[in-house]
Amino acid sequence: MKTIVVANQKGGVGKTTVARHLAFYGYEKGLRVLAVDMDVQGNFSTTFKIIEEENGLTALRESVAAPKQGLVASGLFSGKDRRQPVMCDKEGRLHYVEADSGIVEVERRDLEEVIKAGQKRFAELGKDFDVCVLDTGPAVSNLLVVALSVGDFAVSPCKPDRDAIAGLAGFFSNVVRVRDETGINPKLAPLGILPNQVNKSRAYHRSVLNQMREAWGEGVLPVELYERAAIDVAKDRAVWRTDRGESKGLAAQEMKGVCAYIYNRMGL
Numbered sequence: 001m002k003t004i005v006v007a008n009q010k011g012g013v014g015k016t017t018v019a020r021h022l023a024f025y026g027y028e029k030g031l032r033v034l035a036v037d038m039d040v041q042g043n044f045s046t047t048f049k050i051i052e053e054e055n056g057l058t059a060l061r062e063s064v065a066a067p068k069q070g071l072v073a074s075g076l077f078s079g080k081d082r083r084q085p086v087m088c089d090k091e092g093r094l095h096y097v098e099a100d101s102g103i104v105e106v107e108r109r110d111l112e113e114v115i116k117a118g119q120k121r122f123a124e125l126g127k128d129f130d131v132c133v134l135d136t137g138p139a140v141s142n143l144l145v146v147a148l149s150v151g152d153f154a155v156s157p158c159k160p161d162r163d164a165i166a167g168l169a170g171f172f173s174n175v176v177r178v179r180d181e182t183g184i185n186p187k188l189a190p191l192g193i194l195p196n197q198v199n200k201s202r203a204y205h206r207s208v209l210n211q212m213r214e215a216w217g218e219g220v221l222p223v224e225l226y227e228r229a230a231i232d233v234a235k236d237r238a239v240w241r242t243d244r245g246e247s248k249g250l251a252a253q254e255m256k257g258v259c260a261y262i263y264n265r266m267g268l
């Protein structure tokens with residue numbers, strides 16, 4: 001299983017949007033996909049709960065005797081929770097791990113222990129899945145270190161905006177900490193920054209993007225996502241599967257291009 005962590009400490013930059021599409025894209029490629037939500041806001045989880053419900057699987061799960069509740073995010077790091085991810089498609093190739101309020105407690109525990117438990121559980125889950133997409137929340141916290149400790153790759157959506165870019169410094173220092181300084185996860189490969197919600201007709205966006213590319217070179221992905229109404233409405237299905245929203249054809253093409261690029265970089 002290859003795990004990609006979608007992270008940026010700044011809020012509202014498109015982390016969950018990108019995570020959802022990476023999960024949908026992998027699924028449509030025929031892969032076995034695990035979606036993990038480590039953001040207590042739970043937006044990523046909601047998407048898969050709706051898919052589970054649409055497939056008529058929620059009632060089935062709840063009618064089965066204990067343990068009726070599936071694995072939740074904090075359980076991934078507890079070292080003793082044996083619950084399993086929840087299946088949300090009929091083929092059994094799409095599963096999710098819901099965010100729970102306990103996830104915020106995780107970072108208050110012994111970090112080394114938490115990471116060891118998480119890495120062990122992810123290695124076990126790796127037998128059942130080809131790709132894991134892990135969505136994270138906006139806070140500056142050790143929870144990001146924990147998420148990065150189980151990742152093979154990381155990608156950081158970012159708006160072309162000075163304040164959003166400022167959030168990246170924290171992200172990169174955590175990558176360096178996890179990969180190089182502590183040796184917690186030497187295999188972590190940061191793919192880079194994914195410019196999102198770019199408005200090509202705004203001079204400010206164009207100039208900030210140029211500055212980002214000049215300053216960080218290959219640290220900024222060669223692909224980008226534009227501000228599209230169709231992306232904004234595609235919360236429970238991929239933008240290439242929606243019939244709503246302006247410029248949906250373009251939005252679909254751009255999003256597929258970005259997902260294809262990222263899967264290619266992951267060797268999938």
Ligand SMILES: Nc1ncnc2c1ncn2[C@@H]1O[C@H](COP(=O)(O)OP(=O)(O)OP(=O)(O)O)[C@@H](O)[C@H]1O
Nearest residue numbers: 011012013014015016017138197226227228231232
């Ligand atoms: N390219 C885009 N075009 C149009 N709308 C977008 C685009 N990317 C994201 N959005 C919208 O912007 C809002 C914030 O996106 P999203 O929830 O993915 O950000 P986030 O980084 O996960 O936020 P948080 O930090 O709160 O978890 C959402 O309403 C989403 O639909």
Ligand SMILES: [Mg+2]
Nearest residue numbers: 015016039043
């Ligand atoms: Mg989010």
